[in-house]
Structures are given as C-alpha cells and as structure tokens.
Amino acid sequence: MFTLIKREIEDNLVDFLAAALLSAVFVFIAISLAKANLGHEPQTFSIGLLLVILPITGLVFMGMSTGQMTNDKTRKVSAFLSTLPVTRTQILLARVITGVLVMLVLFLPIFITATVLMKMFISPYVFAYHYLMEIFITIFLAAFAAYCLGLQIGLSSKRAGIVLAVFIFSPLIISLIFIKGFAINIIMLLLLVVIASLVRTWQKFVSTAL
Amino acid sequence: MTNDAIRVQNMVKYFDGRCVLDDVSFNVAKGSIYGLLGRNGTGKTTIIRILLGLDSPTRGQTHLLGSESACLRPATRGRIGYVAEAHVLIQNYKVGRLIKLYKDLAVNWNDNFFNRLIETFRLPMDRRVKELSMGMRAQLNLSLAMGIDPELLILDDPTLGLDTVARRQFLELAVDLLQKDGRTILFSSHILSDVERIADHIGILRGGKLVVDCPLEQLKHRVRKLRIIFKETAPAQLYITEIINQQIQGRELILTVANWNKQKQVLLDTFKSESCTEIPMSLEDIFIECTRADSAPITTEQEA
Numbered sequence: 001m002f003t004l005i006k007r008e009i010e011d012n013l014v015d016f017l018a019a020a021l022l023s024a025v026f027v028f029i030a031i032s033l034a035k036a037n038l039g040h041e042p043q044t045f046s047i048g049l050l051l052v053i054l055p056i057t058g059l060v061f062m063g064m065s066t067g068q069m070t071n072d073k074t075r076k077v078s079a080f081l082s083t084l085p086v087t088r089t090q091i092l093l094a095r096v097i098t099g100v101l102v103m104l105v106l107f108l109p110i111f112i113t114a115t116v117l118m119k120m121f122i123s124p125y126v127f128a129y130h131y132l133m134e135i136f137i138t139i140f141l142a143a144f145a146a147y148c149l150g151l152q153i154g155l156s157s158k159r160a161g162i163v164l165a166v167f168i169f170s171p172l173i174i175s176l177i178f179i180k181g182f183a184i185n186i187i188m189l190l191l192l193v194v195i196a197s198l199v200r201t202w203q204k205f206v207s208t209a210l
Numbered sequence: 211m212t213n214d215a216i217r218v219q220n221m222v223k224y225f226d227g228r229c230v231l232d233d234v235s236f237n238v239a240k241g242s243i244y245g246l247l248g249r250n251g252t253g254k255t256t257i258i259r260i261l262l263g264l265d266s267p268t269r270g271q272t273h274l275l276g277s278e279s280a281c282l283r284p285a286t287r288g289r290i291g292y293v294a295e296a297h298v299l300i301q302n303y304k305v306g307r308l309i310k311l312y313k314d315l316a317v318n319w320n321d322n323f324f325n326r327l328i329e330t331f332r333l334p335m336d337r338r339v340k341e342l343s344m345g346m347r348a349q350l351n352l353s354l355a356m357g358i359d360p361e362l363l364i365l366d367d368p369t370l371g372l373d374t375v376a377r378r379q380f381l382e383l384a385v386d387l388l389q390k391d392g393r394t395i396l397f398s399s400h401i402l403s404d405v406e407r408i409a410d411h412i413g414i415l416r417g418g419k420l421v422v423d424c425p426l427e428q429l430k431h432r433v434r435k436l437r438i439i440f441k442e443t444a445p446a447q448l449y450i451t452e453i454i455n456q457q458i459q460g461r462e463l464i465l466t467v468a469n470w471n472k473q474k475q476v477l478l479d480t481f482k483s484e485s486c487t488e489i490p491m492s493l494e495d496i497f498i499e500c501t502r503a504d505s506a507p508i509t510t511e512q513e514a
Contacts, residue, residue, distance in 0.1 A: 082263065083287070084287065085285065
C-alpha cells in the first residue's frame with residue numbers, strides 16, 4: 001500500500017507544488033487582510049476567506065482528480081497495476097489518500113495562519129476556536145467532495161450528466177453555507193456527498209474494464 | 211484439489227451486443243504450455259483479460275491457480291506473470307523506476323535472475339519506456355514477468371510488432387526460460403511457428419468459438435489432408451463427417467478431415483480410389499484449415 005501511495009505522490013508532485021504555492025498565496029492574502037485591520041469581525045473575515053477559497057479550491061480539486069483518472073485511463077496505469085499483486089481497491093485508496101494529502105498541504109498552513117491571526121487580532125472574548133474549526137472542516141469537505149466528483153467525471157465515459165449535477169449541486173452547497181453559516185448540518189451534508197461519491201467511484205472502479 | 215492452473219468454463223462475452231466469445235471452455239494443466247491461436251479479433255486477448263480480471267465475462271466462470279479471476283487476491287496475483295499484448299507498461303516512467311515499482315509490489319522477487327536478464331538485454335535504466343523500441347519493451351516486459359519467478363505465465367502475443375531478429379532473440383530466450391521449473395504457460399499468438407516451438411497443447415479460436423482444444427501432437431495426428439485420385443470423376447459426396455475442406459478437380463480430390471479415425475478410413479476405402487496419398491501438414495496448414503468458416507471442431511481423443 002505504501003508503495004502505491006508513494007507512486008501516486010511521485011506522479012502528482014506538480015499538484016503538491018501547486019497546492020503549496022496556492023496555500024502561500026492564501027496565507028499572504030489572509031495576512032494582508034489582517035494587516036488592513038479587517039479582522040476585527042470574525043464573520044466578515046471568514047466569509048471573505050470563504051469567498052476566495054471555496055470556488056477556487058473546488059474547481060482545482062475537481063480538475064486534479066479528473067486529470068488523475070483521465071491520465072490513468074489514457075496511460076493504462078491501473079490496467080498495468082491490476083496485473084501486479086495489488087487490488088483495485090488499494091489502487092483507488094492510494095489515489096484518494098494522495099488527494100487528501102494535497103488538500104492538507106493546501107489547507108493546513110491557511111488554517112494555522114488563520115488561527116494565529118485571529119488570536120493576534122481578535123479579542124479572546126470574541127475568538128472561538130470551534131468556529132474556525134468548523135470553517136476548516138467545511139472547506140476541507142467541500143474540496144474533498146469536489147475531488148470525489150472529479151474522480152467520477154474522469155472515470156465515467158458519460159461525463160455530461162455528472163458535470164451537470166456538479167454545476168447544479170455546487171451553488172446549492174455554497175448558498176446553503178451562506179444562509180446557514182458554518183454549522184454541523186452543512187458538515188453532515190458534505191460528508192454524505194463525500195461518502196456517496198466515494199462509494200460510487202469505488203463501485204465503478206472495481207467493476208469497470210481496465 | 212484441481213490439477214489445472216487455468217480453468218475456463220462456458221465463457222461468453224458480448225461487446226455492444228456482439229458476441230465475441232461463445233461458450234468457450236478449456237483447462238490448462240499445471241506444468242503445460244498452452245498455445246492459444248486465432249486470427250485477429252477472434253477473442254484471444256479478451257480471454258486473457260478476463261482471466262486476469264481486467265474485464266468481466268457476460269457469462270461463465272474462469273479460475274487461475276484455483277481462485278476465481280474476478281477476485282484474485284494479491285498473493286495469487288504475485289504468482290502470475292503477464293506479458294501484455296503490445297507491452298502495455300507505464301509509458302512515461304523511466305525503466306529504472308518501473309523496475310523498482312514492480313519489485314516493490316512483487317510478492318517474490320528473484321534479483322539474481324532478473325539482473326542476469328537485464329544484463330543480457332542491456333536495457334537502459336535512464337530511458338523512458340515510451341522511448342524504447344518495441345523489441346526492448348518486449349524484453350523489459352518479459353524480464354519483469356520472469357523476475358517474480360511466476361508459477362503461471364501468461365503471454366499475450368509477446369512477439370507482436372517485433373522484427374524477425376528481435377522475435378527470434380526473444381523466443382530463444384523465452385524458450386530457455388520457460389522450459390525450466392515446470393511452469394504453466396498460456397501463450398497467445400498468431401505466429402504459428404512460435405507456438406509450434408513452445409506449446410504442447412493447442413487451442414484454436416474461430417469466430418469466438420474454440421474449435422480446437424487438444425495436445426499438439428494429437429492435433430497433427432488427427433487432422434489429415436489427403437490427395438485422392440479416382441478412376442473416374444471424383445464423387446461430390448463422400449459421406450464422411452467432419453470434412454474441413456475439399457477441393458475437386460476432375461479425378462483429383464484434395465480432402466482435409468478432422469478427427470481422422472479407422473471408420474473414416476474404411477468409408478473412404480469403399481470408393482476404391484486409384485491412389486490416396488497423405489499431404490504433410492504443418493501447424494500453419496492445420497490452422498488455416500481450422501479457421502475456415504465451415505470447418506469442423508477438433509476434439510481430444512477421449513471426446514472423439
């Protein structure tokens with residue numbers, strides 16, 4: 001399993017570098033916003049952050065996973081790996097773990113920066129760690145959901161339906177976040193999307209002809 | 211406990227409503243070398259892909275080393291070497307990286323043997339797979355498949371695209387490697403001289419059906435091509451069953467018959483021909499006769 005993850009990481013090194021670069025850009029934006037003294041109100045700060053991060057990361061991760069699966073199909077990587085002593089589930093799991101690692105490279109520095117900035121600029125009475133945690137989990141899950149949907153788009157030969165569903169579903173999720181805020185019900189909804197999407201991808205990946 | 215390394219039972223496969231494999235059944239005993247023959251598009255690669263679990267059959271069952279193909283465990287896969295048609299390896303990898311990946315994932319790895327092969331082939335480690343010639347890719351693929359010291363080796367048209375010299379080199383080494391240790395080999399090809407050199411058992415596919423499944427020697431023995439000269443015009447109907455092909459030219463009849471036996475000989479004798487001589491047939495001749503649209507299936511001696 002470790003060999004498969006290592007292989008995926010090496011194959012997607014560009015994605016890791018891009019995630020690190022994007023993360024640096026977001027950290028820079030966050031610091032600039034804080035320095036401009038906009039961080040006095042956590043709601044304004046977080047919504048501003050969300051406005052920038054959410055759609056971009058969604059598209060980035062969807063593109064990344066679609067690319068992973070499309071390259072896999074054209075280069076017949078999984079067809080080759082499947083003839084070796086590994087299972088298709090392990091191949092897919094290694095791919096998903098790599099995607100999660102890229103997400104962590106992108107989001108962890110932003111999360112740490114946001115925590116530090118909030119502690120620095122916001123009064124301890126207003127600062128709520130759990131609130132920041134909810135934002136982080138929501139953004140992470142939204143990106144993960146986009147990643148999983150991208151896997152399906154890359155894997156499927158009939159992509160139009162999935163792409164359409166994504167374009168209907170994404171604004172719905174973002175609107176829900178704006179209406180309800182970062183709350184547990186949004187996290188549960190995203191978790192559901194992630195699980196359903198992963199199960200469907202796994203089911204298709206293990207049964208499709210390679 | 212079965213003595214078969216490969217079992218294919220009533221395999222049927224449809225692609226877009228078109229039947230490409232029609233009730234194919236055969237077994238490959240442990241330690242034997244099975245040559246799977248057929249013209250292009252007769253389903254050889256499909257059978258191999260289904261056997262390896264890369265594709266699923268519409269109906270039927272396949273087993274490799276006692277395990278069902280669809281759910282081969284990594285431990286079982288580790289005992290199977292595979293040389294793919296056109297040598298589908300990860301094209302953008304450097305040779306060294308591909309070898310390391312293969313080695314790291316292998317259950318068994320015979321380093322000494324593999325290094326000996328690599329030295330023999332002089333494969334460049336720093337070149338990408340896609341930059342290698344077809345011959346080099348074939349050599350790399352065979353080396354990787356042999357490196358795991360496989361119990362079962364599946365070769366899907368391994369000499370496809372190789373020039374005569376590269377093909378000869380590949381086969382000479384393959385024959386040398388394959389004949390050791392009693393490995394089971396499934397060898398698919400349409401280059402019949404290659405198969406004739408290696409295989410001890412033959413299966414021929416025609417239009418998705420397995421029309422021949424018997425030992426090579428038995429096949430040569432059971433298919434007869436006769437040149438019969440009659441006193442007068444050759445009869446149009448001989449009442450002999452399983453005629454693969456017959457050509458009449460005046461008094462001369464060229465007859466190819468499957469499953470030749472004493473009864474057929476007796477029946478032929480009743481026509482009191484002037485002369486009857488046997489035309490020697492190579493595997494290629496047999497293959498051409500057997501892949502004719504109207505040829506009869508060739509069964510094993512027990513079935514006949």
